[in-house]
Amino acid sequence: MSLTWEPKIVGFACQWCTYAGADLAGTSRLQYPATVRPIRVPCSGRVNPAFVLRAFQRGADGVLVAGCHPGDCHYTTGNLFTRRRYSLVKRFLEYLGMEPERFRVEWISAAEGKRFAQVVQEMTADLKQLGPNWKMRETT
């Protein structure tokens, strides 16, 4: 591991809230580490746990699933399923031995560009402490 190792974070962002919030971080020129690779989804409720597992298997060091605040879902109830589903997935990942910091579910509205930048900063700092994901990464 070189000294300049940077973690890789796959970030699922709902297009109505978090993706727009990340856009706002851009228009506000907030700076955050280039560690996050966003994937735009219509709703955080679209994110199948299989996607999260695939990301870890392919070597992502962290995964973020982010959507509208509960109660503010563009589709009324999508993020409520996200909340329930990922409280289970989080426990499952911990059961597998993954450090809890590697997987986060966040509610970031279209107005919270600052929050998006902050989450990426926090996650990057945590992952730098933890080092790369060796646990689930497929050996090639």
Place this chain on the structure above:
Amino acid sequence: MPRTGVFVCWCGINIAKTVDVEGVAAASRSLPGVVHAETYKYFCSEPGQNLIKEAIWEKRLDRVVIATCSPSMHQATFREAAQAAGLNPYLVQIANIREQCSWVHSNREEATGKAVALVTAMVAKVRRDEPLQAFTLPVNRRVLVIGGGIAGMQAALDIADAGYPVVLVEREPNLGGRMAQLSETFPTLDCASCILTPKTAEVARHPLIELLAYSEVREVSGYVGAFTATIARKPAYVDWDKCIGCMLCQEKCPRKTPSDFQRGMGPGKAIGVNFPQAVPNRPVIHREHCTYFQTGKCQVCARICPVDAVDFNQAETTQEKQVGAIVVATGYEVVAPDQFGEYGYGKYPDVIDSLAFERLNSSSGPTDGVIRRPSDGAVPKEVVFIQCAGSRDPDKGKPYCSKICCMYTAKHAMLYRHKVPDGQAYIFYMDIRAGGKRYEEFVQRAVENDGALYLRGRVARVYPEDGRLVVKGVDTLSGQNVEVFADLVVLATAAVPSGGAPGLAQALKVGTDEHGFFNEAHPKLRPVETLTRGIFLAGSALAPKDISESVAQASGAAAKVLALFSREELLADPLVATVNESHCSGCFWCRPTCPYQAIEEKALRDRQVATVNAGLCQGCGACAAACRNGAMKLRGFTDEQLLAEVNALCL
């Protein structure tokens, strides 16, 4: 293998300053399926779009990725350009390397690396895109307007005048809503009835408006262009078709009751209309007040009716209406002020709310327009008005400003002075909010011409003393405690959503705010639309509003409906869910996740499978995540596409 073209935009220096755009283009040339990559300063410009079109022709591209600003900026622009060049617009994807890359990172190497990753992901995604066609939905060009107040009537008239049929549903027995209870209106002081009753008459006789009074919308199903509304007609116990509106029944009914319309100040009857100019001019029996319904004896109205219209056995009836659009104009009510014990409402008869003061002023009110206090009928010589009773009070009331109270309280003070020239009006206020054409001047007139005395401060207590009321408060401008002796106290109570709004919001599946007011699609740019296509909002159902704003908004909602009705078919987004029937096991785990009830059952030869009603589906993908067999596919965001993105981003 598809033939993908990658176009990397400089965005002037916005992208090029931080991202090595030529490096990104070079890296993308080695991606699978990429046959062309180029950069340009502004691909969104006309020459930029022409470069894309030319490349589509010359390189026979069948997929396009544009690395540029956020898709919310120019995805539509680039899809149109591709379509103009003969490419299906859904075979174009955007890699967002500006808002989510060049603008938020400063390290050129890292930003370039991320940009390459984002382009790689989009190249992988677009490869798995299918050409899609926006599908068409037929539009039933009839509208349902819910609420027959001034906003609902205005919307109904605008749409009917444009030639489309309207079903207008009103919960009360008559049209007019809150405005029917008002005496005069600000800032012109013209009488509310004089401007309202021509409208109610026009609605009643309009050949294209079907008025369903004393009715409520119970259920709504369907989608834009094809809604089905179930409307219940409450029993009036009078056959309105037979009734000729002579109101002998009301005259002869022996049962006097406090009337809600008169804010409990009577005189109501167990049968009758709310006010003489009511439209439709047809009576209802209030079951809870009727002697016959309570004791089984009386039937005076049935005996007196010359056309035998009274029918004690009438029951609720329901009917279904097919409409293409819905306008919600359910208006407001005032909060019950008895929760504010310090003002003594409900304890002292001479503490009334401002809607009651409107009735006292109204010539069709309980006092025929003479201002008399409820307790003894005396003309009050000193009246205290208390503004913000329940508004701007996050602890005990509503945190919001009810907006109309400053203006109507100034109006009340003026009207009172005009009727009682030796009377004195005192107004306790927090701030005066008189934004609006000729509104500030109106308030000034109340002060200068009609001697209204404004006291800035809150009232702590109202209590009786020697047959009068003592109002104890503070004048924060002088810093003095003040005590005012009053004959009548009028509370400007907070406006809250109409009582039927929560049930209706649920039936329509339209969101409300924490106070129960309906939510607009965008507070500034889409103020009369909801997030459900085909459902529009007008008037105080959204937030407290005065008459002119409600009317303007109603016309705005009508314009949106007319735009919808300007075509026989609607184009709908094809990014909806579809079912792979051979994989579907018929478990229907998807069903409870769908907020739109879009998932239906379909019988195959041997089993039931899920099928998606594309008209209802909004493309959220909750069902696709819930499906255990991977049978549910959200077009544009399929499992294959999202997994391909994951793979590419983890390289």
